[in-house]
Amino acid sequence: MLHFKPALAFAVGALLMSATAPVTARDTLARDERLARLALAQTRLQMVKAATATVIPPKREEQLGALLYADPNLSLNRNQSCASCHALTPPRIKATPSRPTVAAFIDPRNTLTGSAVSAGSVKNRQGVLNAPSVGYAAFSPPFHWNAVDGLYMGGQFWNGRATNLAAQAAEPFLNPHEMAMPDKASVVARLQESKEYQRLFLQAFDLSLAQILTRKPYPRSGAIDAAYDAMTRAIAAFEKSRMFNRFTSKFDYSLAGLTTLSAAEQRGLEVFNGQGNCAACHPATPTFAPDGSVMPPLFTDFSYDNIGLPRNIDIPGNPAPNRGLGGRADIGARDASGADIGKHKVMSLRNVALTAPYGHNGVLHTLAEVVHFYNTRDVLPRIADIHAKGFAVSAWPAPEIARNVNRDELGALGLSAAQEADLVSFLVTLTDGYAEWGRDPRVPRGTPSPYATMPFPPMP
Numbered sequence: 280m281l282h283f284k285p286a287l288a289f290a291v292g293a294l295l296m297s298a299t300a301p302v303t304a305r306d307t308l309a310r311d312e313r314l315a316r317l318a319l320a321q322t323r324l325q326m327v328k329a330a331t332a333t334v335i336p337p338k339r340e341e342q343l344g345a346l347l348y349a350d351p352n353l354s355l356n357r358n359q360s361c362a363s364c365h366a367l368t369p370p371r372i373k374a375t376p377s378r379p380t381v382a383a384f385i386d387p388r389n390t391l392t393g394s395a396v397s398a399g400s401v402k403n404r405q406g407v408l409n410a411p412s413v414g415y416a417a418f419s420p421p422f423h424w425n426a427v428d429g430l431y432m433g434g435q436f437w438n439g440r441a442t443n444l445a446a447q448a449a450e451p452f453l454n455p456h457e458m459a460m461p462d463k464a465s466v467v468a469r470l471q472e473s474k475e476y477q478r479l480f481l482q483a484f485d486l487s488l489a490q491i492l493t494r495k496p497y498p499r500s501g502a503i504d505a506a507y508d509a510m511t512r513a514i515a516a517f518e519k520s521r522m523f524n525r526f527t528s529k530f531d532y533s534l535a536g537l538t539t540l541s542a543a544e545q546r547g548l549e550v551f552n553g554q555g556n557c558a559a560c561h562p563a564t565p566t567f568a569p570d571g572s573v574m575p576p577l578f579t580d581f582s583y584d585n586i587g588l589p590r591n592i593d594i595p596g597n598p599a600p601n602r603g604l605g606g607r608a609d610i611g612a613r614d615a616s617g618a619d620i621g622k623h624k625v626m627s628l629r630n631v632a633l634t635a636p637y638g639h640n641g642v643l644h645t646l647a648e649v650v651h652f653y654n655t656r657d658v659l660p661r662i663a664d665i666h667a668k669g670f671a672v673s674a675w676p677a678p679e680i681a682r683n684v685n686r687d688e689l690g691a692l693g694l695s696a697a698q699e700a701d702l703v704s705f706l707v708t709l710t711d712g713y714a715e716w717g718r719d720p721r722v723p724r725g726t727p728s729p730y731a732t733m734p735f736p737p738m739p
């Protein structure tokens with residue numbers, strides 16, 4: 280998007296908006312520092328509270344959601360769950376201090392093989408898009424048209440077609456390329472198989488699974504829909520839990536004043552906010568919730584953009600480029616000019632060191648490639664496709680969708696190779712679990728997140 284805007288519902292308001300004069304990179308940094316200092320005072324307070332807080336037991340809904348999320352019985356061939364493509368455990372890669380492993384809620388098979396797309400429950404069936412992380416997805420506001428900025432924002436999926444997490448969770452079970460169940464009744468029938476689900480649905484939703492008729496012809500009682508909806512709400516509750524929203528990266532602890540970034544990481548942060556212009560769409564600053572509490576930086580403004588990624592001809596079947604937001608029938612119908620074609624959701628960059636491959640089509644494989652792309656897309660010579668000589672080093676193919684490519688904010692950043700490397704170092708500081716893997720005496724093992732006792736703002 281074109282101008283920095285504080286994250287929506289958690290808008291900072293006056294403080295940030297006072298910068299109406301043309302904003303230079305230097306101003307941005309000064310403002311960031313001001314904000315960070317403000318956040319600091321508050322997060323230090325939170326740290327003290329966190330250290331003395333008693334652990335709050337998860338709610339029933341959340342517990343049920345955890346079981347559902349990892350249950351392969353809810354897929355056609357009983358071989359796939361949400362966790363298959365959004366894993367709850369770290370990817371199996373060799374850990375080094377600069378490449379730690381924590382759960383990043385992505386498809387670990389893709390990280391291992393570089394494949395952009397995930398296999399479904401049915402053999403040889405797969406989707407055409409890269410599975411994004413479920414981490415921090417809960418903060419995405421409901422999908423909406425932002426009249427002030429003239430942009431669509433929020434929602435779930437690369438094209439925002441699900442307004443919130445519960446609506447999102449309704450899709451994978453019935454998607455033939457994913458869990459492939461024929462209909463809602465068959466999913467509810469699988470739920471009925473479990474005594475534990477029967478107990479938990481009763482406790483969490485006052486809903487008796489056993490009494491629902493799931494054999495054809497189903498009565499039109501709405502009972503199947505009610506059970507299915509309850510299931511999606513439980514999954515959403517789990518995805519809103521601290522497990523997916525940990526805020527335990529080195530960057531978080533450094534904002535709270537517990538540790539400091541290395542010289543390279545600090546330079547990277549300055550490039551991120553300044554010459555690299557990354558913060559224009561992936562804001563790195565804390566904002567404030569309406570109740571005045573600090574909203575940690577989420578590294579997305581939840582808008583949509585076409586950054587001009589090249590076509591990934593390695594996706595099995597080489598499908599036509601995904602038209603993203605503008606490819607949706609409802610969006611297309613409202614806008615005949617096609618202003619949203621090729622735009623995909625700005626994803627959070629938290630844990631991005633662990634979420635390769637990158638982009639909706641997974642065409643880029645390392646953070647170094649991503650940064651090089653933003654820096655040189657419009658500068659280096661064109662090649663035919665991603666298999667041509669020099670790809671991602673000395674040349675780039677054309678954008679897969681030429682319409683609406685953002686040329687104002689990215690593509691020719693003029694960064695040196697050293698600045699590109701610094702930027703990558705900074706991105707690695709967004710990896711959670713720093714207390715566990717960082718070996719930093721200032722942040723010993725078990726140090727709670729600076730935000731551990733801060734209630735999250737209401738999640739859609």
Ligand code: HEC
Pocket residue numbers: 348359360361362363364365397398399400406408409410411412413416434435436437438444447448451452456457458514624626
């Ligand atoms: C076969 C792999 C696969 C399975 C199984 C799967 N997903 Fe996904 N998930 C994906 C892909 C691919 C996308 C992106 C699709 C799109 O944008 O159209 C996605 C997108 C998402 C998103 C959107 C994130 C965002 O920031 O927009 C969420 C949340 C999510 N999945 C949760 C789930 C849940 C919950 C389940 C189980 C009910 C599940 N997924 C099952 C592959 C999978």
Ligand code: HEC
Pocket residue numbers: 280411412551555556557558559560561582583584585586588622623624625626627628631634636637638639640646649650653654685688689702
């Ligand atoms: C104009 C808005 C915009 C700017 C500026 C921007 N990004 Fe992005 N970023 C996006 C969008 C949109 C996507 C998803 C694009 C897609 O998949 O088609 C994205 C995706 C990414 C991804 C991949 C995320 C994933 O989960 O696959 C990374 C990494 C990233 N950006 C880093 C950066 C860095 C570093 C900079 C600065 C050099 C930057 N971005 C500048 C909008 C932006």
